[in-house]
Amino acid sequence: MEAARNPLIIGAGPAGLTAALALMKRGITPRIYESSADVGGLARTPTSGDWRVDPGGHRFFTKSEEVSDVWRSLLPADQWVSVRRSSAMLVNDHLVRYPLLGRDLVTQMGLRSGIRGLASFFWPKLRNSMAPVNDSESFSDWGRRQFGRYWYELFFDGYVRKTWLTNPENLASEWANQRIKPIGWHRSREPDPLGEDAFRYPVHGPGQLWEAAAKKLADAGVDICLNCAVTKIHHTGRSWTMELQNGETVSGDAVFSSMPLRNLIDTLEPEPPHRIRATAATLRHRAVITVAVALQKRYDIPYNWVYTPGKNVRVGRIQNYGRWSSALAPADWNGTYLGLEYFTLPEDDLWVASSESLGAIVEQDLRELGVADSPLDNVIIVRSQFAYPIDDKARERGVARIRDYLRQKHPTLHPIGRNGMHRYDNQDHAMLSAMHSVSRYMGENVDPWQVNTGRSYHEAGLKN
Known part of the structure; x- marks a missing residue:
């Protein structure tokens, strides 16, 4: 049969x-x-000579043994590396670790900002402590309830608008429950490198x-x-x-x-x-344009992903490829290899922009990020039209x-x-x-x- x-x-x-x-x-x-x-x-992993690009920053993790078995059957153990999750959000020139830690929010952003954030965080919780959770609430309502208005607007409102190309009022809170962790008030300062924050990654992307x-x-x-x-x-x-x-x-x-x-x-x-x-x-779908830039100068960036919710840069997220796998760059190369991710709609201006126009945007962002003084060894542009369904x-x-x-x-x-x-x-x-x-x-x-x-x-x- x-x-x-x-x-x-x-x-x-x-x-x-x-x-x-x-x-x-x-x-x-x-x-x-x-x-x-x-x-x-x-x-996929597009290549240019010995340079490799991960267009989306793929963490290989799962709760399914069936999926794990497929991964293990396709690549032997020596073709995997363990990558510790280490993400941050660039806000007001501060790199703040994500998932957010209470101690960072209180101390790292300055005393005035910390006090303002704490007041904003606790006030709605005291006011609404007896109110039932509304399953139909929007992402913005959920965010203000979860983080307080100040920290929500500082970290997540711009993130959703820039990265998800969506008004937070039109995004359901159930999406947030799956994607965004609450503030950690009792987490250890450094995660266990082989514990809950470590993920598999193929050596070559x-x-x-x-x-x-x-x-x-x-x-x-x-x-x-x-x-x-x-x-x-x-x-x-x-x-x-x-x-x-x-x-x-x-x-x-x-x-x-x-x-x-x-x-x-x-x-x-x-x-x-x-x-x-x-x-x-x-x-609708979001498109993503990944611009991989190889900077000759080495910068100490202790994160594999940096989110940029601010309006001062067009880039929405930055991958630090050296923290994923050293094999994404040529052997013995010692610079800084970054993947700048630009989110857009397939018909918007950025998607149809010429290489020269896109290059000018990237150059401006590199200046804002403080790395424009480094010569470039290589630049690769990867366009993915139907990258993410819009929720x-x-x-x-x-x-x-x-x-x-x-x-x-x-x-x-x-x-x-x-x-x-x-x-x-x-x-x-x-x-x-x-x-x-x-x-x-x-x-x-x-x-x-x-x-x-x-x-x-x-x-x-x-x-x-």
Whole structure:
């Protein structure tokens, strides 16, 4: 019976490749169609000579042993490094550790700022100590209640507007519960380097893992077609036919799609009802432009990620690649290798800016950051158009409407992964959605949409 199965997979990112691995494990050979020239999606590792770029700063952590087993099966132990989480927020020329520590907020920002923050922090808690928590509150309401107005506006209001391109009033608080930790008042000053703040990372960047997955699949006879964008997906009632950008067509009994959910609806034939197409049209993505700059001068930056919520710079987040893996830069190079991340909408001015215009913005930011006096050894620009689904209050209802329509009309069409399900999932969640979708395809009673639906999910470090 299994010999008749011939599923098609759209996308060779973490979700698509994981679906293929899960199918292969069950003795089924899928075919994969990837619109770009690379595997890995946002978790790819573009290269320029001996320079490597991580476009998104990928921490490899998970609470799932099933996901851990996949990672371990693809790369041997000597191809992983342990990276201690060490993040900060650059506010008023101060690098303040994140997650926020009470002692830093009280002492590091100056006495007046500390007193103001404490008053702002405790006043709403005293005033609202008996009030029930409103599950429908906005991110801004949640932030003011959690941190106090002063610290919320100092650290998080600008962060959400710049990094998430969203008005905090339109962002649901449940997103915050998953992503932002409360102030720590009793944490030790230095985290255990092998404890809850340590994460795995491939020696040569995240793409190393997914390139290994692609090789394993290719060696097993799985066809991965790169530069094969899917333009039409036609359902006959018994099978699926996909039309590729080059005019070719392919057919199969099921489709696993990690392409943006909005695009999936646009490509379906017969055309979905107007209400479904209108709902899909409201789904938006953030793009990210990562500019990797290699500074000859060495700066002592004790963090692997620095968030920049202030208005004085355009960059939203900075990766310190030397704190991720020394192999991202050439051997014996001793400068400072940074990845400046610029978040934008796919149609906005920054996305369509020329290299000269973008270069001027980067140069200005480097001046504001105080590192413009160092000569540059290398600059790499990496653009990722559909990097992150934008979350807002209407997203959940809209995605649920599309999900229910697809389940009713097209039960053999399986949206998977961050873009396929239009949810801001971590890499392990994207993989789990693919695994569960394969199980559903095989007739098991499992719901991929229940992955990462808990109210609270925070990063956890290495367990073994």
